[in-house]
Amino acid sequence: MDSTASKRGVRLGFRHLIVLIALLFTCACEKPSPKTFQGYVEGEFVYVASPLGGKLETLNPRRGQIVKKGDPLFVLEHALEEAVVREASQKYRQAMDRLANLKKGKRPSEIQAITAKLKSAQAGLELAKLEYDRRVKLSKKQFISQESLDRARTEYRQAQRQVQSVSADLKTAQLGARPDEIKAAEAEADAVSEQLVQAEWNLNQKTQSAQKDGLVFDTYYYSGEWVPPGRPVISLLPPENVKVRFFVPEKTVGRLSLGQNVSVSFDGGGAVPAHIAFISPQAQYTPPVIYSSQTRAKLVFMIEATVEPAIALRLHPGQPVDVSEANEESAHE
Secondary structure (H helix, E strand, O other): OHHHHHHHHHHHHHHHHHHHHHHHHHHHHOOOOOOEEEEEEEEOOEEEOOOOOEEEEEEOOOOOOEEOOOOEEEEEOOHHHHHHHHHHHHHHHHHHHHHHHHHHOOOHHHHHHHHHHHHHHHHHHHHHHHHHHHHHHHHHOOOOOHHHHHHHHHHHHHHHHHHHHHHHHHHHHHHOOOHHHHHHHHHHHHHHHHHHHHHHHHHHHOEEEOOOOEEEEEEOOOOOOEEOOOOOOEEEEOHHHEEEEEEEEOOOHHHOOOOOEEEEEEOOOEEEEEEEEEEEEEEEEOOOOOOOOOOOOOEEEEEEEEOOHHHHOOOOOOOEEEEEEOOHHHHHO
């Protein structure tokens, strides 16, 4: 009995030992979560186009050239737009001259003529008054008939009305046009001004300049070709639009955060610092551009990191990179 129990104990202990060895072997074979991830460089391009079509007259930069903000990029034919601007400018000047003329009233020569007419009427009024006063005295002495006195009175009153009429004409001439005429002229001037602004905007759209610094990634037309409205002529890649896109497993994404420092390595450039700018809230399968056997067909999260503008000039869209978590020393740096 003791011999049998002893054999069973040896067998049981041997089995436990095998299980323990198997567990240790399994733990040794499990790979720790990687700290280096595969990715690539992504560029968000700025496509420069004109809302108006036309023949391409001038294409200033070449592919691969660095341009600064404000540098001219291309010019489309604009002879028609220039003619429209000249016509609108002439109409605007005419409208403003008409408005100014209505506000200031009659011309000086016309006012002088009315003033002379008023002086003549006032002189006639003085003469008519003297004649009327003389005939009143004669009538009292019965040297003239009543009819002669009535005629003198009538002429005197007509002279008074003539002076009043010419005075009103002079006042009206000095006041200018009526308020409704001035308001209509102001509305016309505003409408012509809007037409001029639209014409100048159309002319300016035929010349496009760089809105920010960047690399001329590609050009799509040659000088002399017709460019349809809204069709890009040049694509720019500003340094701030260069991003590093990489993918991490679901078990790893929890320890990464926005603003965290990472290190980006690429062929021929060593390692450069970057900062996490975006963490996708949605999981996805490893994209086909990542061919690693360890990460293929795994559930991952897409992450984007940004680099300094000077470093971005060394990166190229589609370029494969390796991204690793920065250590504490580099993070403090």
